[in-house]
Amino acid sequence: MxxxxxxxxxxxxxxxxxxxxxxxxxxxxxxxxxxxxxxxxxxxxxxxxxxxxxxxxxxxxxxxxxxxxxxxxxxxxxxxxxxxxxxxxxxxxxxxxxxxxxxxxxxxxxxxxxxxxxxxxxxxxxxxxxxxxxxxxxxxxxxNLIQSITILEKWAKSSNPYVRRFAIESIRPRGVWSSHIKALKEKPELALAILEILHNDPEKYVQDSISNWLNDASKSQPDWVITLCNKWTHQNPSLYTRRIIKRALRSIKPTKISKGNSK
Known part of the structure; x- marks a missing residue:
């Protein structure tokens, strides 16, 4: 057959x-x-x-x-x-x-x-x-965005990388094959608790989702993304976090990133 x-x-x-x-x-x-x-x-x-x-x-x-x-x-x-x-x-x-x-x-x-x-x-x-x-x-x-984020914070702490990835991928501001979430495009900080939990995740599958989330956010709130990545950088980031940061900033002009770093 x-x-x-x-x-x-x-x-x-x-x-x-x-x-x-x-x-x-x-x-x-x-x-x-x-x-x-x-x-x-x-x-x-x-x-x-x-x-x-x-x-x-x-x-x-x-x-x-x-x-x-x-x-x-x-x-x-x-x-x-x-x-x-x-x-x-x-x-x-x-x-x-x-x-x-x-x-x-x-x-x-x-x-x-x-x-x-x-x-x-x-x-x-x-x-x-x-x-x-x-x-x-x-x-x-x-x-049910606020309720979703509260529940997904728990999912972000799961031992299963697929569940952790769902916690962030499901609420990407721009998403793939899906409509945008206006509230997160305008206020990405609403999901900060989930990002903070996952910003040092050891799984590439999860790292890609976090960096894509931040890349989405950078198209409407670049300064917020730069500030967050700078914060993580100053916290002596692991290789995992550095990879996330590099991919998260890929759509922002280097000159803008440099200005953000100098502040």
Whole structure:
């Protein structure tokens, strides 16, 4: 069986981003949903019809469409069961659907419950699922920003680097494949507690996320970023912190950095 056929039937997970992007979610959904309900009396026609009639090429659009379809057609109990099923599915795309169900505003659960449910996906072994986890929850995080930051401070202290990375990547001021968080573009200091916890992180995966966060912030608040990096520099930074600082300042003109250093 060819690899893409296996991906579209949910038999394997993608290895690289290009494979992830080429998955036919409409076909995969048909296979997965019929398999899941094969031993029940559940009629899946309405779910499949909604997907078939509204599908588009956009990968994130399809993730959202599938999550909305499931929420609209399944009972609360059925949703809980299928989320557990998705969480353990071999397909990274299917696990991604679970992320988008959790982050969907139509899913009537508390914000704290959303964060609790997203945790297994945030520390998933697959790079794609970890991205779906924060992307799916980003609107909820922005809508509850202060509460989010308070909770994510605890996540930033996790022994799991994937969880630590989620704590900062999920609230990047500009983000990737996502809308910007205006409040953090204007006031990056709102997330200072998380940055201070992670500014000496030994994991490159986490370091990249912190430096990208600061690079985002530098495009609207360069002086604040320079001041923070100067503070860390004067604290006798480790190799980890120096790497973060170097990458954080990459979009700021050297002359501006020099002026900041001289103050």
């Amino acid at each position: 060819k690899r893409y056929q296996a991906l579209n039937q949910g038999l394997i997970q993608s290895k690289v981003l290009n494979e992830c992007l080429k998955v036919d979610q409409k076909q995969l959904f048909s296979v997965v949903i019929n398999q899941y309900f094969s031993n029940t009396n559940k009629n899946t026609d309405a779910l499949l019809e909604q997907i078939n009639n509204n599908s588009k090429p956009s990968i994130t659009y399809m993730m959202k469409l599938i999550s909305t379809t499931l929420i609209e057609h399944l009972s609360e109990q059925e949703l809980k069961k299928i989320l557990t099923y998705f969480n353990h599915h071999v397909s990274d795309t299917v696990r991604g659907w679970g992320c988008f169900v959790i982050g969907n505003s139509k899913y009537q659960i508390s914000f704290e419950e959303r964060l609790r449910l997203i945790m297994p996906f945030a520390k998933d072994e697959h790079f794609g699922v970890r991205e779906w986890a924060w992307l799916a929850l980003r609107e909820q995080l922005e809508a």
